[in-house]
Amino acid sequence: MDGNLMKLDNRAEGPGFARRRLALGATAVVMGVTAVLGSGLTTAASAADGAQPTGIILGVGADESQRVVSWYSSANTAQVVQVAPASKLVNGKFPADAVTFPATVAANTVNGGYNGHATIDGLKQNTAYSYRVGADGSWSTTYSFKTQDFNGNNLDFLFFGDPQIGSSGDVAKDGAGWDDTLNVALAANPNAELLVSGGDQVESANNEPQWNAFLAPDKLRQYPWAATIGNHDVGGKAYEQHFWTPNTDRSAPYYNGAAATRSGGDYWYMYKNVLFIDINSNAYASGSDAAHIGYITDVVKKHGADAKHTVLVYHHSIYSPADHANDSDNKQRRQDFPTAFSRLGVDLVLQGHDHSYSRSYVIKNGQKANKGEQPGAAQVSKGPGGVIYVTANSASGSKYYDLTAPDTTKDPNYGPDPLNPKSHWANSVENQEHVRTYVRVQVRGNKLVVENIRSGTCAAPNAAVELGKVSWCGPGNGTGAAPAVGSTVDKVVIHSNGTDKGKADEAKPATTEADWLQ
Structure with a gap:
């Protein structure tokens, strides 16, 4: 423990309470007398x-x-x-x-x-x-x-995609949708222990009125926010000045842009029996993907054995279902990441950026693990090396992207699903209704329950609909009425036996990006 960190309770701690002491990325020092x-x-x-x-x-x-x-x-x-x-x-x-x-x-x-x-x-x-x-x-x-029980096997946390306050052109409307989603989500899940970000808190990195609207909800002072940096948060220092994160490596490979505007870094934390690793996916060129893989590898080797589940969080969805599906940077990440994540025993990957929802099949080494897994399956067994990738829809209603058809002329390796040709091969579920949603993750022993839940309807607050940024709202491209707040878009129970936890591929250690791709 860093000697500059004071204890709230200086008495002897019970064995469950004191199982870890993890150093923060920077010491807490007193500025002044x-x-x-x-x-x-x-x-x-x-x-x-x-x-x-x-x-x-x-x-x-x-x-x-x-x-x-x-x-x-x-x-x-x-x-x-x-x-x-x-x-x-x-x-x-x-x-x-x-x-x-x-x-x-x-x-x-x-x-x-x-x-x-x-x-x-x-x-x-x-x-x-x-x-x-x-x-x-x-x-x-x-x-x-x-705080809640530190020693149990149960953990509930909520994942929010791209509030991106200001992206509709109306900061107040975007902020109202964001505030409403937090209120709805936490009224339904008062015992949620973490609020996990998918990135893009704001539209413009250094726009403080947008940051003020994002930070306005008091729920952000009552529940811990696990920040993620998105591409709209890059371009200035506001992101890391608003969010200080633990165990953070702010070395050059984990940043993006010129030195004067670098913000972000890669960080990790352990919560109960879940190891969370958050990376700055804005930095991907010139060997940065290899650096991220190296960072994740180091964290898993040192701490993965203490975890029953490993959850990886970053902004750019590699199995995007909408406008960003075939962006050149995402095509690069699809090549760089999946095999490494399988070898490292990652269970769940949470992503944003595409303002729409998707849940992948079980993916192992960049391929569908079980060819027979059906679209929308309510229960899956992931097995060693199996990874589920989730893309979160907009949590604020500031911007939505419509689903796109698979296009092999743009990426021959990201074509249609043979079982559901309207979707990309990697995705079991793809959804866009132009209503606000959030993702609830429930850790239950060896199981992860992942659920996409509606936090709004077509009615206000829903800035993109209110301002005519989209032409329809509701299921089936607007042919159906919007279901009620709190209703479920998608739910899956992921069964994991935990046998691949805590180790990278020891038989073939990878030291470079090329090694991981073999």
Whole structure:
């Protein structure tokens, strides 16, 4: 554990609680003067100008006992996150023994202010916590979150595709759809433990009004957001100034663009028995795909044995069902990634970018593993090397892409499915109704249950429909009425025996991109 990270609870931890201590990608250091209170507690000096923090978001930590809080500030002062069990607050007032976690504060390249982040560590399971950001005299609003059982085999998390606030041309309408999806999803799944991003939080990387609309929902301060960088988040530093992620490698191969605008990196975290690895798929040329594979390989070799499932997250869907199906960069990734992912024992790949929904067949080494698997099968057994790829539809309704027919003139290796020629060969399900959806993933022992759920209808808030960006809405290209909010588009139970966990292909270690493709 990094010596600069304070514990919320300094007492001895139970064996299940202390099974891991994972270092964050950067240490939490105090910027400015702090006063020591004893028992490992500190408080920041009062902020000089009384400016309150803005853009606060709760992020995922290195494991279930951590959270990362990120925010913006107009002041370069000593700032902290103050935390206490919610039961100890009296009339909204924090107790004298509330713990503070010092922040790293740096100059903000976007708006001339500052950005800060701090890591809350030592959280106890099954506990509700309250927290606030800032310093004496300039505290933020108090927010709350809760932890759940750290030792069980069950985990529910939600995956959201491309809010891309601003892409409809109306930031307010896009923000309304995004806020509604979060409210609908978390009302239906209050015990979800993670909110996982598919990337493209905003339309324009350095547009702070778009970021403000994305960050407006209070649910993003109550549930940890596991950020993913999309192509619309690239082009400035706003992405990583808004989101600080654990175990992050920000070396050149994992970035995209000129040094002044690089943002992102590859990162990983372990939550219960699931190893999550998130890569910056914007960086794919000049050997970057090989670097990503090397990063994933290293993480799996070091930590995969501790996981029952490995979930990989990135933005660009390699088995795209819509407009991006045959983009040159996606064709390259289809060559570079699938065999490596099978060898590394990846179970589930979550992707965005194409603003439509798809769920693949079980894919092994870039091929359909079982030729007899039927389209839309409700249950599949993936076996060693089998991978399911999911593409998320728009979570905000700001932009939808219509499904495209397989076109072998653009990519001869991405043709029609013999069992369903309207779909691409890799995909068991392809869907677009021009309604907002989100993906729920339930981990149940050796099973993964993946479900695409409607969070809206054709009615507002649905910016692309409201503004006439699309000409129809509903199933069957608008021939059917939009089903109710909360109804299921697609559901599959994935059975895995876990025998391929924790190791890369030891018999034939791969050191270069070419090795993986053999």
